[in-house]
Amino acid sequence: MDSILIVDDERGIRDTLRAVMEDEGFVADAVATGEECLKALGKRAYGCILLDVWLPGIDGLETLKQLRAAGSESAVVIISGHGNVETAVRATKLGAFDFIEKPLSIEKTVLTVRNALRQQRLERINADMAAALAREYTMVGESVAMRALRKQISVVAPTDGRVLIYGESGTGKELVARAIHAESRRAAAPFIEVNSAAIPEELIESELFGHVKGAFTGATAAKKGKFELADGATIFLDEVGDMSPKVQAKVLRVLEEQRFEPVGSGTSITVDVRLIAATNKRLDVEIEQGNFRADLFYRLNVIPFELPPLRERLEDVTLLVDYFNLNYSTAYARKPKEFLPEAIEDLQSYSWPGNVRELKNTIERVVIMHPGMIVSASDLPPHGKEEPPAASFRFPSFKEATDAYHREFIQRKLEEAEGNVSRAAEMMGVDRSHLYRRMRALGIQNRG
CATH class of the missing domain: 3.40.50.300 (P-loop containing nucleotide triphosphate hydrolases)
Known part of the structure; x- marks a missing residue:
């Protein structure tokens, strides 16, 4: 339930506004001075503050200035019996949502409070969305390649x-x-x-x-x-x-x-x-x-x-696993898994033809499907256990080197096609039956 704080040195106005706000379904408190307002904010985060300009002690604008300096995010509506443009401008610059004059219209005051609370909610949602977006697009990695990339971005941006x-x-x-x-x-x-x-x-x-x-x-x-x-x-x-x-x-x-x-x-x-x-x-x-x-x-x-492929910065796999593990555990309201060193080593031995996207999908699958809290190498999805990419010079014959290349190429296309053989064949420009024959000849099992 939204809470309202009324700050006015006139008792009649405090009592009236408090009763009206409570009738409208709000939780309402009322104080007489700016000092009491700041003290009340130390005990509770109010959704909206109705703040009179002319107060004994520190006035309303100084109170507004101090509560903003203290980090308060309450929506503030300034009230004044001697309204003028200069005061309204100062209040707006200090972060007030609106400025209303006495004598107060109850209907207008309630509407202004509702609008202030609505605006505050929208700003909070927007901030949450921006934070979520920032988390989603965080650049993870401390390899030489990633540090160089961040430096290049900072220069070019x-x-x-x-x-x-x-x-x-x-x-x-x-x-x-x-x-x-x-x-x-x-x-x-x-x-x-x-x-x-x-x-x-x-x-x-x-x-x-x-x-x-x-x-x-x-x-x-x-x-x-x-x-x-x-x-x-x-x-x-x-x-x-x-x-x-x-x-x-x-x-x-x-x-x-x-x-x-x-x-x-x-x-x-x-x-x-x-x-x-x-x-x-x-x-x-x-x-x-x-x-x-x-x-x-x-x-x-x-x-x-x-951009370097993941196989060229495998030292970043540990950080990426931690990042995706925490993100997906939060998203699915679960406790983060603990990946054993053997699991990390297993993930670092794979070539990741689908790069970070493939690793991301792998960790999401583990977070969703693995029932335990500890993740060992044997708990990883099958495609986390492929051989690292083979260099052509390791093979004694042309045929073996060619087969190794074809094997890696087909595996990558299958990964890009998310295991759909027909789509992979279309991407490669070959007939589906021909692709099936090559997969059998090369010992490729489709794990899509």
Whole structure:
């Protein structure tokens, strides 16, 4: 139940407001001075404070100043019998929610209190969501590679330089993009994300640049595109290597001129966006094959980031396990598991073709499915026990080296396809029956 503190030196007003607030279902207390107000706040965190300006001893504004300095998050509504603009402005600057004048309207006072409490709840929810988001996108690791990455982010983030992030699937490209945005001058503005590979070819242009009503069948109303929504903010183009030549040309123009036309419109829209792009493809190879524009590549690749795969920073596995263990245990209201040294060693011996995402999913599975508090090596999911990636020079013959490569390649594609053989075959550009034959020949068991 929400609690209200009334601070007024007039006993009649204190008693009346207290009775009204209690009738409205609030818990209400009342005091006569600013000193008593500060003392009461030491005993209870009130949702809202109705605070008179003119008080004996320290006045209402000084009381407000002191309670904010003490860290109070109570919503404060200032009351005054001699209201003026200067007092209202000072109160607002000190963090007051609203300013109402005497004689008080009971109806307006109750409405103001309810609005103040509602605003406080929304701010608390927003803060909780921001904290949860920050936890979700925390960069974990103390390896040399991770320390270098954090340093690079701190140098690049405050600028408006375009960034192109390279990395295998699951290495945390979005995580890095969000970290750059969070440390940038645009941090208070939105982070607009676009996954180029997830949007159908016929819709990607409209998704990025918007459209006008009637631009195509189904366009029953005008719609803003991601670039317009990102005006003054950051736009993150994930899997940029999958964009069509037509879309590449329009993105190039936005980067060159900071303007574009929505689909079906002849009117240009000017925007100010910071672009961060990411890909798991080698764009230099895509350029040679004619799949990607060289001029767009040079525009995007102002500041390149190379994200290390997890197999190259296995010393971070322990910290990642602790992080995901705590996160998922909290999310599922369970006590964190204890991973024995043998379990950690087992996890560090695996190549993690799905990178951090695969490790994250593994720990979530353990938190949910393992009934005990102690996790040994034998309690880990089967795919945590693969051989580390084999180097070609270890094999005496060409066939053995080729088989080792094919085995690792197929295992990675199966991991990316979450065990779906048909999807993995499609990704590899081979027939499903051919993939099954190769899996049998190479001794690969699908654990998806």
